[in-house]
Amino acid sequence: MATVRSAGLAESINATLADLLEQDPRLLLLGEDIGRLGGVFRVTRGLRERFGEDRVRDSLLAESTIIGQAVGMAMSGLVPVCEIQFDAFTFPAVNQLVTQAARIGGRWNGQASPGLVVRIPTGGGFRGVEHHSESNEALFARFPGISVACPSTGEDADQILRYAVTLGSPVLMYEPIRLYWRRDAVARDPEPARSPTAARVVRRGADLTVVTYGAITHEVLEAAHALACDVDVEVVDLRWVAPIDMATVLDSVRRTGRLLVVHEGSRDVGIGAEIAASVAEHAFDALRGPVRRLAPARRAYPPADFEKDYMVGVQEIKDEVLVMTK
Amino acid sequence: MATVRSAGLAESINATLADLLEQDPRLLLLGEDIGRLGGVFRVTRGLRERFGEDRVRDSLLAESTIIGQAVGMAMSGLVPVCEIQFDAFTFPAVNQLVTQAARIGGRWNGQASPGLVVRIPTGGGFRGVEHHSESNEALFARFPGISVACPSTGEDADQILRYAVTLGSPVLMYEPIRLYWRRDAVARDPEPARSPTAARVVRRGADLTVVTYGAITHEVLEAAHALACDVDVEVVDLRWVAPIDMATVLDSVRRTGRLLVVHEGSRDVGIGAEIAASVAEHAFDALRGPVRRLAPARRAYPPADFEKDYMVGVQEIKDEVLVMTK
Amino acid sequence: MALKSESEYATDLDDGTRRSLLRHMLVARRIDEEARRLQRQGALDLWLSCQGQEAAQVGSALAVGPASTVFPSYREHAVALLRGVAPDELVAQWAGRTFCGWDPRRLRFFPYTLVLAAQTLHAVGYSIGQRLQGLEDFVVVYVGDGATSEGDMSEAMNLAAVESAAVLFICQNNGWAISKPAEEQMRTSVAERARGFGIESVRIAGQDPESVFSVCSRATAHVRGQRAPCLVEIQVSRFHGHSSSDAQEVYRSAEDIARTRVADPVTAYVARLSGLGVVNARWLDDVEAEVRELRERLVKEYA
Amino acid sequence: MALKSESEYATDLDDGTRRSLLRHMLVARRIDEEARRLQRQGALDLWLSCQGQEAAQVGSALAVGPASTVFPSYREHAVALLRGVAPDELVAQWAGRTFCGWDPRRLRFFPYTLVLAAQTLHAVGYSIGQRLQGLEDFVVVYVGDGATSEGDMSEAMNLAAVESAAVLFICQNNGWAISKPAEEQMRTSVAERARGFGIESVRIAGQDPESVFSVCSRATAHVRGQRAPCLVEIQVSRFHGHSSSDAQEVYRSAEDIARTRVADPVTAYVARLSGLGVVNARWLDDVEAEVRELRERLVKEYA
Ligand SMILES: Cc1ncc(C[n+]2csc(CCOP(=O)(O)OP(=O)(O)O)c2C)c(N)n1
Ligand SMILES: Cc1ncc(C[n+]2csc(CCOP(=O)(O)OP(=O)(O)O)c2C)c(N)n1
Ligand SMILES: [Mg+2]
Ligand SMILES: [Mg+2]
Secondary structure: OOEEEOOOHHHHHHHHHHHHHHHOOOEEEEEOOOOOOOOOOOOOOOHHHHHOOOOEEEOOOOHHHHHHHHHHHHHOOOEEEEEOOOHHHHHHHHHHHHHHHHHHHHHOOOOOOOOOEEEEEEOOOOOOOOOOOOOOHHHHHOOOOOEEEOOOOHHHHHHHHHHHHHHOOOEEEEEEHHHOOOOEEEOOOOOOOOOOOOOEEEEOOOOEEEEEOOOHHHHHHHHHHHOOOOOOEEEEEOOEEEOOOHHHHHHHHHHHOOEEEEOOOOOOOOHHHHHHHHHHHHOHHHOOOOOEEEOOOOOOOOOHHHHHHHOOOHHHHHHHHHHHHO | OOEEEOOOHHHHHHHHHHHHHHHOOOEEEEEOOOOOOOOOOOOOOOHHHHHOOOOEEEOOOOHHHHHHHHHHHHHOOOEEEEEOOOHHHHHHHHHHHHHHHHHHHHHOOOOOOOOOEEEEEEOOOOOOOOOOOOOOHHHHHOOOOOEEEOOOOHHHHHHHHHHHHHHOOOEEEEEEHHHOOOOEEEOOOOOOOOOOOOOEEEEOOOOEEEEEOOOHHHHHHHHHHHOOOOOOEEEEEOOEEEOOOHHHHHHHHHHHOOEEEEOOOOOOOOHHHHHHHHHHHHOHHHOOOOOEEEOOOOOOOOOHHHHHHHOOOHHHHHHHHHHHHO | OOOOOHHHOOOOOOHHHHHHHHHHHHHHHHHHHHHHHHHHOOOOOOOOOOOOOHHHHHHHHHHHOOOOEEEOOOOOHHHHHHHOOOHHHHHHHHHOOOOOOOOHHHHOEOOOOOOOOHHHHHHHHHHHHHHHOOOOOOEEEEEEOHHHHOHHHHHHHHHHHHHOOOEEEEEEEOOEEOOEEHHHOOOOOHHHHHHHOOOEEEEEEOOOHHHHHHHHHHHHHHHHHHOOOEEEEEEOOOOOOOOOOOOHHHOOOHHHHHHHHHOOHHHHHHHHHHHOOOOOHHHHHHHHHHHHHHHHHHHHHHO | OOOOOHHHOOOOOOHHHHHHHHHHHHHHHHHHHHHHHHHHOOOOOOOOOOOOOHHHHHHHHHHHOOOOEEEOOOOOHHHHHHHOOOHHHHHHHHHOOOOOOOOHHHHOEOOOOOOOOHHHHHHHHHHHHHHHOOOOOOEEEEEEOHHHHOHHHHHHHHHHHHHOOOEEEEEEEOOEEOOEEHHHOOOOOHHHHHHHHOOEEEEEEOOOHHHHHHHHHHHHHHHHHHOOOEEEEEEOOOOOOOOOOOOHHHOOOHHHHHHHHHOOHHHHHHHHHHHOOOOOHHHHHHHHHHHHHHHHHHHHHHO
């Protein structure tokens, strides 16, 4: 299995943020402990020293304040890039995100286009304590007016961020915590995505399509490589879960005839459901067998000792692919 | 088309609440304006006079306070039945619902089982102003530890409430605003649901299964009756969207070979996606054609003048059924 | 400057300002009456009347001046009209045509927010954002007594205090949040609560537009001078139900409603300025004629 | 009763109480040291040290008495131990075994809440619920300085004030919310903020367990006597980083950290009681022996 070395996600995002701050005076960063400390994951390390405390702002400890204030700043013409400290702490800000940030454009009859980005460290696998390992991207994917990105590499995060700050409506970017410092990755198909918002076929294959996104893309690729002699798996990295690039997914399934969706967020009413349902509607005739989803069951992310049972691993992915293709 | 007269949903819920308050001294009601006023929809009318202000409590104007306080009350052994004034105003309480109410049982290692019900007026079609016509049940359906009910009749609401107060974990009940005072309904198959949490086949049919829930069940039944000469439609009223009674759905689809899901909440990453995905996985071989979903697109509920275009009506349901069966 | 109690403010307004106050109050009252009528006829889906709150709204809106940016709640119709929102633009959202009938940017009067207290954080964020860009950062945000219970209001006060943001909070305490009396919504007052966060505040009666104007002028000067937030709590009366869907007779005593109506700030100010000779019948007729035209245009557009 | 400032409290505790305070402080310190060690060895995933906050925790926990129900935040290890949580039960959640290692109901010490300030509303609701059932309704809720910025904290204070709930809020202000200094988190103090909501409050230094005990005893008497909430803000020092993952050297000056350590409440109280002859070497040895056993059991279970 060919692996490549690359910058960790944290390093890559840090560099992109620095570059964006450099280029656009309207941009500022806002979040708990992002300044002095450089963030609990050190993603914003060094930026306060470089750009000053006005532009790299240690916010109050209140997530509704972070987003509500950012909405106002965006109205004033700034482009706030917020950080929520851990995925689960987005909940106190749900009201400001869903009923306010997402709706300003419509409420202002298109006269306001808030540039607003929210970076959210997400996902498990690092023995986090309660509430520190969640994957809640599907919550926001339902809501109109919000875009949701889930990069699995530093390059994607870079492209997403650069696009997000220009979009004029809120973008949430979910950053997998366990990729922040990971430096080696399974090699990917070199063909780039068609556009900043497009999905990307990261491995070409003929027998079965796996649609995935975020950190677990790495496990999917690993499984695909491990199975290479038996099954030729195509892997689609969605990169965005709202809106979803269904064209790329449908195109792939029409070629392979089989669909497996794999994600780290829990299964029920999740992104996998949306993909499976769309494929079962729009590529029904191409399907050679049932569409399947592989994702944690609908239960709380458990204490660290039990997270292995909860999370989907390379072995389960391999097993699932084999069941579907035998 | 046979229609029957029945008590409106508001009247029915009022009677059930009165009965529950009568029977169980641990039960209390908590919500904005539910006491003196009897609720903005008058669902709790007369109850404060009858049971006193301690048990029918006009809460502070803060949804996080309502739920957070109810969590504490539930810990003390009471069974709070809360009301949120309109669906969209649940958002300030999302944190208390998802990270707290839903997780107490697990956090206490099963030693606490909070009895906690939240009644939420939902849905559109009455020319409501911004934020007053939403259907956000799918948001909560994702989260473990919360059950979500969506009754379409007074009898179902009654059965759901009586079950919910005994469950020992939070239940959200979405009450369609436009059914509060509606007194006539298309006749339903008399066979009752197998259990309080089961879906119910409200119309037997052979050609196609429509899975639906909540207020729009009435439009689905109307459409089914209107098409009766051409297509024999089976209608499944889910009644609960979390957990979902997939057995009843799969059983139906295995008989009819076709699935259409209809709901009022927006389509993407919604309940319909979950149903369609599960059917495409577990009843794939029974399917005679693509599964389809009929639900509003991913955009904000519009101003009243445009709600007709947004909502799914009887005509669209009929059209969809005909397309799928021709 | 520390804010003083209402009685310490001399109300030495010039006659032009006084007439301006009265004119805006009369316009607001008449448009509100027309909107209520339109609602009863089915032309509007809903109406939240501002009757009884005109002195508070006009007095404060005139005091803060046109350079300020206003974040309203949803009942600030008198402020809206004073700011240049046309009557037909004002009612458009209550007729189900749009979420905001006016041009928020041009008027610096932002859209109504129906999710209570959410706008308070936007207001503070906007002020900070303006300041960071070296732009006019004086912001006024309106909020009701009931809405102050929402966490966002407290968070906004804390943020404004910590950032020393140039935000004037105006709480119109009309004694009710739908059916919940303000005394049961809080133990103290909104003004006391603001001080707890480190925000200077004052609580005043809202019957007399001149004292409201004076207090809000000084509060404005304070915010601009100190570049620090300030809160003015204005006690007003709500004449009608919470909205056109609300029958306040269910939860409010007949005497209380009657008492409210007697203390009508509009009729009282008409009487006062007439008595002082600041306005006369001719002036009043002119205003009524002007208003009649506005109403006719409104009726033509909506009825 | 109005709460008085710290100096007005005579500290006329009996020697038994004094020894009890010291004993609990020593146990907490040693268990915390062991937990830090276990974390460094990889036996615990994370540890949030309570070192420097023992006087505040032990003084308050002893004062409120065993009949109270405690809603902790997540750093109240000294309170936990005093309440009867065994050391291995205490660290179980930080070792990834469970979300709560003890029996919350039996100990009336409820699970830690990691979503900041959420527990403040539970505490008030619980107290109201108990009162409605005619049961013991005295509740103590702990919260950090940073967490008070969350809307839930303000909502809880308002609810407690309006309902006159028997809740004692204890804010341990350790000067930091991870890397954010408390002075930048608020303009005033948590105590002042509480008063704004109509809650009696007092702000005290948290070095001396006796004055904490006295103040919290009176606050308890106030809550129980008046059936009204009360807030005690206790200024404490955080010796170590926010958690074992946090290198406070990045954002905190070396002098500040050093200053903190000098003012160690545990060593100071050992010295004081030794000097007064309330404890002697033998007594201290006995405590250390007892603690050694607890530590050994802990290490056996986790290392
Ligand atoms: C978050 C939220 N919860 C509930 C409501 C429903 N609601 C609309 S207005 C209102 C009362 C508001 O009272 P107050 O703030 O005093 O303003 P007033 O209507 O008296 O001007 C309520 C409960 C809402 N709009 N938003
Ligand atoms: C809602 C929420 N936001 C953010 C966090 C992350 N977080 C955990 S502790 C902490 C700082 C808390 O500071 P403080 O309340 O002063 O308590 P201390 O840790 O100093 O005891 C933060 C930001 C969280 N746990 N919950
Ligand atoms: Mg009011
Ligand atoms: Mg702290």
